[in-house]
Amino acid sequence: MIYPLQPLRRQRRAARHLVWIAFVLAGFAVGSSAQQQAATTDLVFKNATVMTASHGTIEHGSVWVHNGKIAAVGAQVSAPSSATVVDATGLWLTPGIIDPHSHSALGDDVNEATSPITPSLHMADAFDNRDKALYQALAGGVTTELLLHGSANMIGGQAVVIKNKFGLDRNAMLFPNAPGSIKFASGENPKRVYGSRDQVPSTRMGNFEVMRQSFEDAKNYMATWDGYNAKVAKGDKDAAAPKRDLKLEALADVLRGKLYVQIHCYRADELLTEEALAHEYGYKIRAFHHALETYKVAGKIASEGTAIATFADWWGYKDEAWDAIPWNAVLSMRKGVRVALKSDSNDHIRRLNQEAGKMVHYGGATEDEALRMITLNPAWIIGVDERTGSIDVGKDADLVLWNHDPLSTYAQAQKVYIDGDLFFSTELPGLGTAHFSGVMHDASDEGSYDEGDAQ
């Protein structure tokens, strides 16, 4: 098929992933120690309180990690005697924390606010792998992040998924073969950005009409290519290929269901408007982000199969956050919505475990449910739940050892492993990083936490 199945950028990125994977599998000696260890070691955690996130908590449990994957979990595991033993007596072991909404390491490149529809822009192109925010998040137990565009635009562009292997090079931090996600937004932010210039969209009416027009353009583009491809299939050698348009290709990927749609919006009415628009054009919404009023329409959101990535208790900073309540997550969960907590902040990303702990307080979530909100559920939102997000055999060994119950105020991450490799330990000197040397960057003290960008 000459038909461009996926935008060039993605192909190039996928190619880079393949190169990297081949490199690791080949076990070249020139690679960083992280890559080598991931392919060769056996590791066993003994006598931990193992909070699996998928199948409860095992007191005095053990976890065996083989070649970077979880090989066994239980009261006893049969790891080889050559395995490195980590005595976890008195410690808690959880899956690595997953943040489904971060703007870390993107500096002020999160919004191409020159047009409300910019679906072909890739956040990966702005990713600064030496940003100190990644380190600070790592020290808070964060192993995977979905790095998203800001919310100036109705369609901001395509996100990048990273494993927080701080200290490795840029490409080694990209989550291999993670599904693509695209960020939509509606409500006050695009209204403010374009309204301040007397441009469309200055209202929510404008918000959604801009979206419809774009999808109409995309449908037209798809039809043009379908027509061309049909001619080619019939053997028409003179058929002229239509011009490729990166923007419309990206929108076509949305309509074909090739990208997970991640939508920034707040109000209950807007959640329903977004679902209606998705039905109108035949795509699925993977998750609403912020979604602070989900509790008002939780049954409907649950039946759509759309997850939410919400704040634990942030509220009130703008009109559309005025009806936010800290019970949103648990009330929505009880109505059947898949709920994740997220940071949207270089501050809160360092203590998402506490944000989860607040759910025990606000609504009486069990510790298991609360832990899932920062592990397995965000993994699902990103589309990597088969590979990380819980302590289950076969999954990536993304693990955190804590010195207290991780849902308490007092927990500090003691050791953080990604793909079975140690990336952070309080026992290491200086910064506590296992693979970082040199100088950190300061992409931004606050990520895109300001009125112009995120939230």
Next chain:
Amino acid sequence: MKKFLLFALLLLAAPAFLSAAESHSKVLAITGGRLLTVSHGVIENGVLVIADGKIAAVGEAGKVKIPADATIVDARGLTVYPGLIDPESNFGLVEVGSDKNSSDLAEPSDEIMPHMHVYDAFHAETELIPIARLNGVTNAVVAPANNDSIAGQDIFIQLAGADRDQMILGRDVALAMNFGANQRRKGGRGSKPEFPTTRMGLVTQLRQTFFDTEDYVARRDAAAKKDDKAFKRDLKLEALIPYLKGERPVVIGVYEAHDVETIMEVAKEFHLKVVLNHVTHSQDVLDKIAVWKVPVIVGSIYDFPRSNERYDAVYTLPAELAKRGVKIAISSADAGGPVSSTSSRNLPYAAGFAAAYGLPHDEALKAITLNVAEMFGFGDSLGSLDVGKTANVVLANGDPLDVRTDVKQVYIQGVAVPMTSRQTKLRDEYSK
């Protein structure tokens, strides 16, 4: 007495609330709880007697006489502690952050604005107060935003009352000062830069202002002696007099070590009674702060370390200061931005985080109760479970500093405040 009836009437909206007739005269005995007194340790299975809005007795079960007319509040399994006090809030100065019409945070027109009184702007009916109260915050300092070198004068409030007069416990309790990069008028007040655009300018302007005030006092006193009716009052300079006399504290918001040293020179020159605020990047001068014997409001504990600093460089600041004998308070702000009282309800968790990074637990609780009260002149009436103090008391189902803990009941001046807010009403409406 009358004001309390009003208070009670206001709170009648809550079904569980005491009736107006019995509210104030009622004697309460909170029994069986774990009392964190703050001032004299922990009492397991304690008794706390409240009468006339004050703490009438506190001690171990069996050693405290429970009055015959007391209503017993069974606190078995609960933790009982004094109401929390937020040392830096903007309650009632802004409602919705993005809505400029709801903001009375700061006057940007001049750097020297001591005659701005928070009590003139305090919006007592703000929705933010009941929300913070639900997590055990019973009192707070309300300060203007940090745009100006001298931003105005703080109030000390109680988070319950019929109107602002009941809620404001102290007017002009402290002068809000700031020093550092943020106060420079690099961008100007309009479009072009204006003096002072440098720290040199800021210091010169401050010193000149204090000299002007001393001169003003001399001229005012001379005029008074001569009974000079033509003497014109200068409200701006007059506002500074109690602070130059060292009668009330000056809270100085400052982040960098070198800025701390510079502004402390100015403070010493004019004998100001200093409380330092933030000191986020002042790790190099903690020993000096201890020598100066100035108290410190630490916060936000979540402020970001610099590049290549250890991740816990700021988390450990409260512990490092306390270790040196510095009296500390902890504020509720989130990282990297202006204070927002939407996060005031997280005050106990900020203190808990300090405890996670080395501050003893009892010191952490003290940093959001008694120490704050003492810094702002309310040490005799608030901040601990002691006889004679105002009965601001919190009952919770566990450690007050843990995010998982649920506050069950808050008492302010001995009255059980309704455990409702705009948010609980939304919760209940949509939970039906």
